[in-house]
Amino acid sequence: MASKYNGDILIVDDTPNNLRFLSTTLTEQGYKVRSVMEGAMALTVAQAAQPDLILLDIMMPNIDGYEVCQHLKANAKTRDIPVIFLSALDEVLDKVKAFSVGGVDYITKPFQLEEVLARIQTHLSLRAAQKEIHQLNSELEQRVRQRTSQLEHEIAERLQAQEKLLHVALHDVLTGLPNRAWFMKSLEQMLKQVKQQPNHCFAVLFLDCDRFQSINDSLGHLVGDQLLVSISRRIELCLRPGATFCRLGGDEFTILLKNIEGLADATQIAKDIHRELATPFQLGEYQVFTNVSIGIVLGSESYEQPEHILRDADTAMYRAKANGKACYQVFEPTMHQRAFTSLQLETDLRKALVRDEFITHYQPIISLTTNQIVGFEALARWVHPEQGLIPPGKFIPIAEETGLIMAIDLCIMRQACRQLLVWQDEGLVAQSLTMSVNLSVKHFMSFDLLEQIDNILQETGIQGQNLRLEITESDIMGNAEFASKIIEQLQNRHIQLSIDDFGTGYSSLSYLHRLPIDRLKIDRSFVMRIGEHGENTEIIRAIVALANSLGLGTTAEGVETPEQLAQIKALNCEFGQGYLFSKPLDAEATRKVLEHG
Template sequence: MSLRHGLQARFVGLLALMLLFFLSVLVVLWHRQERMQEQVEATSRAAMREMANDTLRRNAESVVGEMALAMANPLYYFDLDEIGRLGQTTLRQPGTRYVQVFDAQGRIVHDGSEDIPGYGQAMDDPLAYEAVAARRVHTQVGGDIMDVSAPISIGSQRIGGVRAGFDLNVVRQHQERASSGLRSQLQALGQQHLLWIGLLSGVLAALGVAMAWLIQRFLVQPISDLADAARSIEAGRFDTPLPASQRRDEIGDLMNAFSRMGASVARHDREIRRMAYTDALTGLHNRLAFREALDQRLLTLHGAGRQLALLFADIDDFKRINDTLGHEAGDDVLVQFANRIQDVVQQHGGDGALLARFGGDEFVILVESGSGYGDEIRSAATRLAEALVEVLGQPLMIEGRQVFLGTSVGITLFPEDASGATSLMKNGDIAMYQAKVAGKNCYRFYSRAMDQAVERRVQMEHELRGAWDRGELSLAYQPVFDLAEGTMVGAEALLRWRHPKHGLVAPSVFIEVAEQSGLIEVLGPRVLRAACRDAVRWNTRRSGDRPLFVSVNVSPRQLRSGDLPKVVAAILAETGLSARQLHLELTETAVIGDEVHAGNLLSRLRQTGVKVWLDDFGTGFSGLSHLRRVPVDGVKIDRSFIADILRDPDDLALTTAIIAMAHSLGITVVAEGVEKEGQYALLRERGCDLAQGYWIGHPVAVDEFLSLLD
């Protein structure tokens, strides 16, 4: 009954509020109507006053103007009778207070009366000065008088003037009568509106009473019965008989659904409890179960002199698996990783270790130490992290092929780093992120300096988002020379960021931020477009000479998106650069993970005439055999090999072998980082095709590069 009474009380209260609302609206409407009537009346009064004054002014000016014309000859001949007759004619008109005819000096000649008491006297009223000085019909208002004057002239000679005063009270009386009629009409209209509003409120009140009865009869009572049944289910009594109904409406369907729900809830209760704390894919603990266990462990460890470590393990480049091999392959990777991690934890985690999957590709491990502080927990966490990196770095067999992934591990310690679960988990995430920044497939312990590094990285990402539009980003071009001919054949486009506060920011810093944040997908096409436009300028200046190419670096994210061939084709069409003059540079690590996908994209690019070079060659592939599956036009030997070829026989032998094997496949070889004359000469002797470096030419802005062409 409490549910029924609750609904009834709420509905009655709602009905009362609605009636109160309508009464309030009625009062507001009545008040607004009164205000509107006052405003309409005031506006109408002002409009009528302005219209009446304007009409009076026009009529008065017409009358006075005609008088001035008619009195020209009588005044010239000083015919007072005729002047008086004309003045009396005007004076007899309703609302005319006075008529005065005056000479050129402003003395009264006639005032329309028989005895002319002011004859010869100068007019000295406040309006007289402007009336005498007027050179055309002139209107003044003073108090309740509208004074209209006009000069009387013979030819171009002004011999006097005439003025007449008209009573404004007459106009105001007419205006007041009109306003009274308007007020009466507005009041009658307002009363009609209030009557209709009152009738509507009464109808709504009657409908409200009817609805209250219907709701009580057909809704409140059945819901009350269902509420009693729901309380039984809430108490865990899933086998309680539930009310059934023969009604063929929504309430009947609801009551019957409750009956079926009771059986279903009882059947799934145990399954739900199991699923709430278990990861469905791997069978490990999930985030909820781990957090409850962590909270309980921390309560136990506080003041007990024992330590705890959390290890956050995240699969490196896992998104690439889902994007290239599909989500089923991604699930297979997660299961294999979970099994490997579980084996490592059993071997190195010790008693009380707990493993959970937080979702996605992130796993968390909790390990405890015995009594005493020191390096015990740090050493245990280090051994476990090293084992994880080693085991998870081994290849996986996915759909009959080997996949290399690795893992990044972040470690945080209790109570050294934090004393609460939330802070520990945040610190573990930060440490794991720093492991990825450090190059992936490694582990890092949390330190307070990492918080500052994360903040700086976030700030750099924020500033980098608008750097191109603000003109802070620009391109520099480093010449590329043909070793055999000793001539410039092209240039590599290098992105530079001149920060307004920090000056030049190292490319290795902000390029990595752009890559990890996804900004590179926006900056990449802009850089490519700007480089192609500059290359068109170079070759326009060098008309008749051998065209220069421009090489542009392409990030792994751009390659994974699959839209690179379309973007390149659109930019070439927009800028007018020949495809043969564009070289795209990709790192080995960008293609080693999925050679099939990369090979298809590179084949489509090469079919258009664009050249594809493999940058930093020698740091990612284990051998040149991979080049058969990834078609490229050239390889750039990494600068780490070139730096020591003059004094390290191994680097010289490796560089010579790369040149020979690349030439056997018809691939051009480019050496980067040539900083000494001896390096240049040795590379030319060994048959290297192209070279770039500080000894040959520094990266310069486009204007300086154009001057090099001259």
Template sequence: MQREMLDHSRESMHALVHKRLADQGRATVERVAEGLVNPLYYFDLEAIGQILATIRRQPDVSYVVVYSPDGDVLHDGSQDIMSFGQAMDDPFAAAALAARAPLVQFDEHVLDIAVPISLADERLGGLRVGYSLQNVAADEQAANEILSRSLEEISGRHLQGVTLSLAGLVLLGVALSLLAQRALVRPIRQLAGYAREIETGNFNVDVADSRRRDEIGDLVRTFRRMSESIRRHDRDVRRMAYTDALTGLSNRLAFREVLDQRLIESGGAARGLALLFADIDDFKRVNDTLGHDAGDEVLVQFSERIRDTVERFGGGATLSRFGGDEFVILLEGDERGQHLRETASLLAGVLVEELSRPIVVRERPVHLGISVGITLFPDDAGGATALMKNGDIAMYQAKVAGKNCYRFYSRAMDQAVERRVQLEQDLRGAWDRGELTLAYQPVFDMRANRLVGAEVLLRWQHPKHGMVAPSVFIEVAEQGGLIETLGPQVLRIACRDAVRWRTECGQPDALFLAVNVSPRQLRGGDFAAQVEEILAGTGHPPSLLHLELTETAVIGDELRVSGLLGRLRARGVKVWLDDFGTGFSGLSHLRRVPIDGVKIDRSFIAEALRNPDDLALTTAIIAMAHSLGMTVVAEGVETEGQADLLRERGCDYAQGYWLGHPMPLEDLIALCR
């Protein structure tokens, strides 16, 4: 009897603990994997790190890994991501990578749960979480030891009674049976019932306390404490898994469960739903200029304003923070008609108005805004994934429309996204197909009225769409990472062309070449070594190369960029700050980053003859730059009056359609001659 009870208890407890840990872990990992779809699709490592930090803080979690479809580590939940790019080589890696559905593997030390992550039919990678089994094994061992000691002591006492009197064997046997039923079997059966409740996910079972002072009482009290610990652990896990740590709002996982439930409830009822995707405009500017701590303060204040607005609006709306600077609001309507659309439009308008007011952070007013995308159920989509995708698309269109506004989702937006994706695919092979060419816009010395250099510009002649505007395909190249390939190609060919047109013009030591540099080029790889290699390979003089970069390429990483640009300037390369006057903190960059000159943005030049403010700003920029020993170039000179005005104000160089349109290499050589 003792052996049977020990074996039964050991097997029951082992099966209970391992199955519960596996089920709970699998459910948690699947929810987290759903939350990683968008960040993994957009390769947002910061958002991935925030989600992984939540699950990594759970007790008994040994490791967390987000991996690519090839099995390379993309994120391990740490701040530095020391294992980024390394191949998974543990015993569970091969099976996890091959799995097309959630997979649970374990050995005596760890329970490994792998969940693939996909968007539509495209596999983005996967998530693996390892739970340590050491504490579980220790708890099982302790419980089994307590039970074993209890049974041994009880058996010993009762066997002594049996040996004292053989005459009363039958009577004593009956008494022992009744005693065992009451003292052993009944408490153990009760504990087994509690264990089954916990196994089914009911962590709120109330284990009755025992006043017994024997080992069975100790076992009951131990089981009671273990049940309370599991209940507290479940509450903590759910709170961490479903609550945003910074704002206290529900997070993506909690919102998805609420949305799924509302869709099920609305399936058979004439009631619609509206999703409002709200994203803070230019929030990155706050982090880059004031720091991430100030950014957190802005997020907290924004979330409080949004929460207050939604609560005043009423209607039982559900508010969640999806991570970063993105918030989502779920509205429920009484009908599927115009009423819900008007309600969502009214709430979005109030949000835009409320959040356009400045926020005071560290005694400094910060002016931001909010872009809101709205999608409706069942008009726009019938499923949660499609609704969330449509809301994200609508929010992006609000940003494209000028920010600080709201837009409803429409089928045409899907077509715009598809066109953008197709444009990116076409751009990938455009250079090899000969569709991309270089044009050169001449730059003139305003005092001597002579050609002093040219800015290289990239042009794309699409076989179907014709000439694609640079503002369109350069943005596509930036977001798709193609600029890191196109940038060096443009620089290499432009340097080779510049050597030729200087030679044919008879000015081998004059006429500079100006090349635009993308922020991604500066932040990816060794840009300085890349430029040095191109200059050496083409024979282009470093002193005649002018690199033009915008403030967005500098802010947030001034120390590293200053070192990189300083290395190039030591070789003789000139550095220019493009679009000067339109940035967030241009004056500070003139002090912290080595700069040789500034280019006045064309928006000031266009109105300089009609707007006294633009004229004053242009004059001030020229005077300030000259006082710092910098050269000034004016962009967008399109009339003779503008040129005369700039010459009077002492502007050094100018470029624009009045002075010369962007032209092929041969035309530039002819102009130079």
């Protein structure tokens, strides 16, 4: 039962499950909740009931959320009601449009309950503060008219109360940093100053924590909150006096650098931040590695609105994340077109999952002792209805950023397991042959991974020992404690695990020897440079020796020439994979390879 009344909220969403979940949750938190499923009714209810806050879905039939918000802001009775947009759309252009039509905040689906509650409370606090200030001012005016003897004392008390209310409304509760409202006001003032002093130079840095969602999902929100506080304290050490450092929300931060000499000052701050965050965070019993991707915009008088600067900094940040994370990117005008192209590709990706446009290609894994096929790696391929076969390097990074990679992982795993069962039933492969499937770190750290795998094994009839999961070295070592628990449960199901791209990331041997891993895959970058001169020979020899000491198998990726094959055999590598044996093939072409032995 709700302990008290906290405010009146109107929820507008055409998805019944979303309405039911939000209505139930917010009612339990003490809010009075009204809910409608379409825009026209939302306008009627808002005008009649005048709620304290509106949660508004963007994608709705007839009238979308943007148009509903425009109508609300045009009506004198509803224009002051804060609107928080809810949407599965997560691109910069969508966020900019949401703020341009009058929204005060933007929450991406699937949303985290804690984030929704925190943002609701922030904006209700701000609205309450504004009402309180208005009431206080009205009372002061009345007291002035009475000319009482206690007027000066009361004025001081009321001003102090106003200051406290504004501080609460303009600061983040968790970190104590200024919030989005404060930052946008500061940026607006900076733009006015630049208009008056064109030679004045400033910069905006947009920071997004790398792998934060995985850490939050795997270790819990309490640890996630501790990490955000620790990150903010370290970043503060890198800033010069006068810089404005804010938390926008979630794991996003912004920095406004004033009175700088030029771009070099901003990039140096970014480098200092990356160096400061490189040391692992010790959060209770957990040691966590993380850093930030940074987008940088150099301010100029050409900008008219603070939202445009934030949009460009956000765009540059996404480019930095795509370039490998833990790096920075300076905004360039051409990024607008890239952002639009990326948005279109994301839209097509979502359609592709619905239309079953993903297929699986299979690359053989060869025993270097018997020269026989002992397994296949299942690789995702996207057959676009208009563009044809789209290379993985073009769509996998966007799928990772948007979380669509999890659905793609399951799609490929399901296809590969079904195909393996067909080949087993037809006698084309041995019962011991394994199917290797790549797994995104987002999926590996998800709470329902084991349940999803169990469902696929049961649905396809494949045994656990025939499935091998591949995840990159840095993804495992970045959260080794949680990874070890998942891997042990996979081992209980007799599912094998390979560390992919071994040697390219960072390794912790103290963790590596404790994890029940079956195989190390030597990255193709080492194999490609073996050559006739034997480059990288010692690195591969060390990896093989390490694997042997830990009782692990080794697979060399990217074997393309007889010389490379001879070298890896001489180094006692057990398995090989690459174009020398076969390129990745679709199911029918792979069948022909199996039929001809």
